[in-house]
Amino acid sequence: MKSQEEEYWLSLALSGKIPRHIGIIMDGNGRWALRRGLERTEGHKAGVEAIRRCLPALEELGVEHCTLFVFSTENWKRPQEEIKFLFGLILDYVSKYKHELLEHEICVTPIGRWEELPQSVVRALKDVVRDTKQCERLKLYLAINYGSRQEILDATTKIVQDFLTRAKTDLGSITEEYFSNFLYTKGVPDPDLIIRTSGEQRLSNFLLWQSAYSELVFTDVLWPDFQPIDLYKCVVEFSQRDRRFGDIRGEEDDNEC
16 A cells, blocks of 8 residues: 555656666665664665565556666675675575566566576576566566676677678678677667666666666665655656757757857
8 A cells, every 4th residue: 555655756757758768776785784783684685675665666657677786797896705695685586586576577687697607596597587588567687797898898799709700891880789789788778767776876887888878866765775656756857857869959048059
């Protein structure tokens, strides 16, 4: 049962433009735990609950695609015990809560160098991909062992291999569309909105190529505290932006060039 305030913000969000694809940098698990005198692992557990709350809210809004930044290539610098715990959480989420994904018709696809993870995690991810591939209400991309710079390097390597294999010499054929087909996100629309929680204002190597024209919304809410109402508010802020993609249409006459 939603509160009156939640109903208000949901209604307001639905009355405006809805982003087709939302990317979320789920930041603040560690600080959430620290402020409560808890171990960092407790913050990560609470972060999983925030995911479970927000996926149905994305469907309510009619969002078609969502990318969650789960584990970055930089996260390998963390203590080994924390990394091991995070892998356990990923395995637990896609196994224990698979019924929720199926119930809400959520199709799961991992992106990144996820096949380099421990085999137990890789198997669980392959299983959830197989079991949810027919789901169509929401396409959920889990960015795991993901780094955008690495993604661009990997794409460049594949392009060189493609040129060598096909004996291609026309460098002019390397268009944005051609390049995009070698990214982990091939066939996925670019994110319209990227949300980062915890008050930090940076992309942290997340979807750098794809976010060229994304709207960015930064909220001070720590990820474990993130509620559907916070998602609605971010979408309302998005709908109030004037997206011109480099064009000048919609600008007011302010005597500027």
